[in-house]
Amino acid sequence: MKLNPNFVNMIIYGIPNCNTVKKARTWLEENGFNAEFHDFKKKGITAEKLNEWCKVFGWEQVLNKKGTTWRSLGPDVQQSVKDQPTAVAVMLQHNSAIKRPVIEVEGKALLISFNEDQYAAVLK
Numbered sequence: 545m546k547l548n549p550n551f552v553n554m555i556i557y558g559i560p561n562c563n564t565v566k567k568a569r570t571w572l573e574e575n576g577f578n579a580e581f582h583d584f585k586k587k588g589i590t591a592e593k594l595n596e597w598c599k600v601f602g603w604e605q606v607l608n609k610k611g612t613t614w615r616s617l618g619p620d621v622q623q624s625v626k627d628q629p630t631a632v633a634v635m636l637q638h639n640s641a642i643k644r645p646v647i648e649v650e651g652k653a654l655l656i657s658f659n660e661d662q663y664a665a666v667l668k
Contacts, residue, residue: 554578554648554649555581556645557584557642558581559583564644564658565645571660584639585639594642601653607625611641617641621634654666
């Protein structure tokens, strides 16, 4: 399968010390993709961007309930998340609770998390 690494604008959103982000960045580099990295710990993330991702993937997918950040939140915070607006509010306060990485191409969110087969299929 021939991949198309010549996208004009590809951004990978995440945090640099996340193992899943590291795997995705390595895969992209090894397959010739030149993606800009957006560290949302340093550069932040907007409610608008989170809402865009939620429309594409669903808020339940964007909010990482399997990670240590989610598990470290108090039960009152966890129980307050019932829909997209409440999930976005929590992710804005605790951006490590965002599932990562998110890959955008030409301003459109295409991928979330990392799965080599999925990346190859979507980015061909």
